[in-house]
Amino acid sequence: xxxxxxxxxxxxxxxxxxxxxxxxxxxxxxxxxxxxxxxxxxxxxxxxxxxxxxxxxxxxxxxxxxxxxxxxxxxxxxxxxxxxxxxxxxxxxxxxxxxxxxxxxxxxxxxxxxxxxxxxxxxxxxxxxxxxxxxxxxxxxxxxxxxxxxxxxxxxxxxxxxxxxxxxxxxxxxxxxxxxxxxxxxxxxxxxxxxxxxxxxxxxxxxxxxxxxxxxxxxxxxxxxxxxxxxxxxxxxxxxxxxxxxxxxxxxxxxxxxxxxxxxxxxxxxxxxxxxxxxxxxxxxxxxxxxxxxxxxxxxxxxxxxxxxxxxxxxxxxxxxxxxxxxxxxxxxxxxxxxxxxxxxxxxxxxxxxxxxxxxxxxxxxxxxxxxxxxxxxxxxxxxxxxxxxxxxxxxxxxxxxxxxxxxxxxxxxxxxxxxxxxxxxxxxxxxxxxxxxxxxxxxxxxxxxxxxxxxxxxxxxxxxxxxxxxxxxxxxxxxxxxxxxxxxxxxxxxxxxxxx
Amino acid sequence: xxxxxxxxxxxxxxxxxxxxxxxxxxxxxxxxxxxxxxxxxxxxxxxxxxxxxxxxxxxxxxxxxxxxxxxxxxxxxxxxxxxxxxxxxxxxxxxxxxxxxxxxxxxxxxxxxxxxxxxxxxxxxxxxxxxxxxxxxxxxxxxxxxxxxxxxxxxxxxxxxxxxxxxxxxxxxxxxxxxxxxxxxxxxxxxxxxxxxxxxxxxxxxxxxxxxxxxxxxxxxxxxxxxxxxxxxxxxxxxxxxxxxxxxxxxxxxxxxxxxxxxxxxxxxxxxxxxxxxxxxxxxxxxxxxxxxxxxxxxxxxx
Numbered sequence: 001x002x003x004x005x006x007x008x009x010x011x012x013x014x015x016x017x018x019x020x021x022x023x024x025x026x027x028x029x030x031x032x033x034x035x036x037x038x039x040x041x042x043x044x045x046x047x048x049x050x051x052x053x054x055x056x057x058x059x060x061x062x063x064x065x066x067x068x069x070x071x072x073x074x075x076x077x078x079x080x081x082x083x084x085x086x087x088x089x090x091x092x093x094x095x096x097x098x099x100x101x102x103x104x105x106x107x108x109x110x111x112x113x114x115x116x117x118x119x120x121x122x123x124x125x126x127x128x129x130x131x132x133x134x135x136x137x138x139x140x141x142x143x144x145x146x147x148x149x150x151x152x153x154x155x156x157x158x159x160x161x162x163x164x165x166x167x168x169x170x171x172x173x174x175x176x177x178x179x180x181x182x183x184x185x186x187x188x189x190x191x192x193x194x195x196x197x198x199x200x201x202x203x204x205x206x207x208x209x210x211x212x213x214x215x216x217x218x219x220x221x222x223x224x225x226x227x228x229x230x231x232x233x234x235x236x237x238x239x240x241x242x243x244x245x246x247x248x249x250x251x252x253x254x255x256x257x258x259x260x261x262x263x264x265x266x267x268x269x270x271x272x273x274x275x276x277x278x279x280x281x282x283x284x285x286x287x288x289x290x291x292x293x294x295x296x297x298x299x300x301x302x303x304x305x306x307x308x309x310x311x312x313x314x315x316x317x318x319x320x321x322x323x324x325x326x327x328x329x330x331x332x333x334x335x336x337x338x339x340x341x342x343x344x345x346x347x348x349x350x351x352x353x354x355x356x357x358x359x360x361x362x363x364x365x366x367x368x369x370x371x372x373x374x375x376x377x378x379x380x381x382x383x384x385x386x387x388x389x390x391x392x393x394x395x396x397x398x399x400x401x402x403x404x405x406x407x408x409x410x411x412x413x414x415x416x417x418x419x420x421x422x423x424x425x426x427x428x429x430x431x432x433x434x435x436x437x438x439x440x441x442x443x444x445x446x447x448x449x450x451x452x453x454x455x456x457x458x459x460x461x462x463x464x465x466x467x468x469x470x471x472x473x474x475x476x477x478x479x480x481x482x483x484x485x486x487x488x489x490x491x492x493x494x495x496x497x498x499x500x501x
Numbered sequence: 502x503x504x505x506x507x508x509x510x511x512x513x514x515x516x517x518x519x520x521x522x523x524x525x526x527x528x529x530x531x532x533x534x535x536x537x538x539x540x541x542x543x544x545x546x547x548x549x550x551x552x553x554x555x556x557x558x559x560x561x562x563x564x565x566x567x568x569x570x571x572x573x574x575x576x577x578x579x580x581x582x583x584x585x586x587x588x589x590x591x592x593x594x595x596x597x598x599x600x601x602x603x604x605x606x607x608x609x610x611x612x613x614x615x616x617x618x619x620x621x622x623x624x625x626x627x628x629x630x631x632x633x634x635x636x637x638x639x640x641x642x643x644x645x646x647x648x649x650x651x652x653x654x655x656x657x658x659x660x661x662x663x664x665x666x667x668x669x670x671x672x673x674x675x676x677x678x679x680x681x682x683x684x685x686x687x688x689x690x691x692x693x694x695x696x697x698x699x700x701x702x703x704x705x706x707x708x709x710x711x712x713x714x715x716x717x718x719x720x721x722x723x724x725x726x727x728x729x730x731x732x733x734x735x736x737x738x739x740x741x742x743x744x745x746x747x748x749x750x751x752x753x754x755x756x757x758x759x760x761x762x763x764x765x766x767x768x769x770x771x772x773x774x775x776x777x778x779x780x781x782x783x784x785x786x787x788x789x790x791x792x793x794x795x796x797x798x799x800x801x802x803x804x
Binding site for chain 1: 622
């Protein structure tokens with residue numbers, strides 16, 4: 001159906017002759033999942049994709065006082081969650097798998113760079129850059145101090161799609177599928193090489209835009225029809241195709257047109273990718289939702305205001321238990337797509353590509369192509385902001401971006417202050433022997449306030465993608481925290497008064 | 502017309518339309534810090550005619566370099582006022598930057614420059630800023646500045662920045678064009694809009710905002726109202742307590758024994774009414790006085 005109709009199968013698959021002479025799983029051809037498979041023809045796109053951004057460092061820890069989720073708040077508000085071990089700002093796509101494998105929270109420090117810190121400049125296949133320090137075991141545990149083994153197979157769905165043919169729909173552990181949600185994640189990680197793949201967004205056979213992330217396809221085909229996409233009267237049409245020739249279900253969805261909110265929304269979204277707790281289950285001594293449960297591969301695809309209800313009342317899932325309060329809380333992933341979906345820029349017709357992967361002109365050939373160097377518009381203001389705001393200077397564009405961020409960061413700090421105060425109050429109330437009902441109500445307020453705040457530490461724009469939503473959410477977080485504090489203040493006052501009688 | 506020519510014309514029209522729609526998006530609403538609209542030049546007046554009633558102005562005007570600058574440079578409606586002096590024909594005083602900028606071009610242009618070395622709404626309680634959290638919100642708990650407290654911006658933006666800040670008017674005043682306002686300069690109400698025009702209730706309208714502004718705050722944000730504000734902002738008139746009430750409606754000045762002041766004879770003859778005194782009257786009393794009816798009011802001696 002598409003432009004690849006005349007591209008021979010051998011361009012991307014090896015061992016075809018053997019397979020054709022004796023078709024079957026044993027002679028299955030090898031599919032080339034490398035960037036170079038597409039780059040043979042799409043040179044500018046691949047070369048731009050392989051570019052690295054140096055505008056901020058690698059491993060730029062978010063809990064630094066100058067960063068998005070600063071301490072002392074971060075480690076207090078998230079106490080008990082793996083992201084307190086290491087939580088960094090993003091880097092270029094070409095580094096994404098390597099960065100996931102080395103981060104202290106993911107594999108307990110077992111994967112380390114071969115050449116020490118020089119790795120931050122190296123790009124290419126993951127295992128050309130990294131080494132497994134413990135090759136004789138696949139035990140998934142912390143190996144170095146203050147690390148965590150928090151990675152699991154679902155995390156990897158957004159770090160690579162090298163394993164696409166060996167993964168059944170939703171990662172269900174079904175016969176024939178090599179990898180699943182319940183696989184040993186160390187083994188799975190060892191088998192992977194490339195970060196974001198071209199075929200994640202482009203169907204290599206049809207040469208059409210597509211999505212492959214099962215969690216998103218599942219959300220868009222939910223009978224409830226409750227996602228942002230469902231509620232969008234102008235939504236891009238999708239055609240879900242069953243690809244399960246290997247004996248298990250695999251799905252892709254072709255898009256009627258390029259829609260970066262969906263394509264980027266395969267990963268730049270809030271999703272659940274880990275075991276956790278069913279809030280209806282009173283036993284929180286261990287996970288009540290394990291990786292065998294589909295809830296561990298779940299996309300709400302809703303904005304921040306719908307998440308409390310979605311996770312608590314509809315799905316029944318929360319991520320972790322807070323160390324100080326004992327209450328169940330939620331951890332966001334990076335909900336850029338949902339944040340942007342109904343934003344002012346989106347309504348004006350901009351897409352993620354307008355600001356992050358704009359059209360560029362090749363300096364030598366003059367050929368216009370889509371840059372695949374996904375990066376902040378701050379380093380390409382002329383090609384992005386100034387296209388729609390031609391009267392602005394680059395300095396003015398930067399100033400506008402920074403102003404929105406400064407304002408939103410201010411609101412984040414306020415939300416953190418009050419969440420911190422609420423945590424202190426819960427601890428104080430517990431010590432004072434306040435009745436369990438009041439504590440539970442306050443913990444619920446904590447969860448509500450936490451959701452409205454934490455979303456923005458995970459969202460990678462400091463509110464720029466939707467400043468109005470950020471303000472509304474973060475200020476409502478303060479309101480919810482203050483309500484929680486009042487509940488406990490009232491309960492403690494009543495308790496003191498009763499004791500005085 | 503041949504098909505080729507027809508197709509060419511259609512293509513050109515389509516391109517023009519496309520170009521038009523392209524350039525009518527974001528920047529169609531862009532406001533530059535532009536020059537004031539051209540207005541009809543006020544006719545020069547004989548300054549002596551003004552000095553006749555405005556003795557203090559005479560003293561000030563004749564002492565400096567502006568002695569030869571005609572009143573009409575900064576005041577409009579003079580002809581009407583001179584022909585029928587009185588509060589009802591009071592001239593308009595031009596409080597814009599351009600009033601001075603007509604002659605002091607470099608000074609005005611440099612004043613209108615904007616600094617971009619740090620962003621707008623640069624919240625001070627960010628951890629890297631002047632009054633960082635967790636201290637700020639704890640130490641100032643209960644004060645409106647915990648709602649939003651920013652580093653300063655250029656003077657040209659100071660009124661707008663005061664009007665939009667979350668702690669001041671409860672979020673009722675918002676930019677017309679969203680965040681693009683951070684680059685816009687000029688008259689405040691060309692940039693901002695009141696989201697609640699049907700009420701002047703001063704309260705928080707959006708979450709975590711405050712209605713902490715008051716008329717005295719505005720003394721350091723503008724002096725547009727300088728002629729309508731008594732010394733120390735004393736509420737020495739009756740009537741609406743709302744800031745912005747016009748002195749013209751509430752105050753009658755009497756500079757007796759100058760006969761051209763337009764005061765009703767009954768006021769001029771009032772005991773204690775002498776040169777340099779001011780009779781403050783409510784709006785209703787003033788109207789009553791002009792109709793020769795019983796009047797109230799209080800005489801003040803000017804400092």
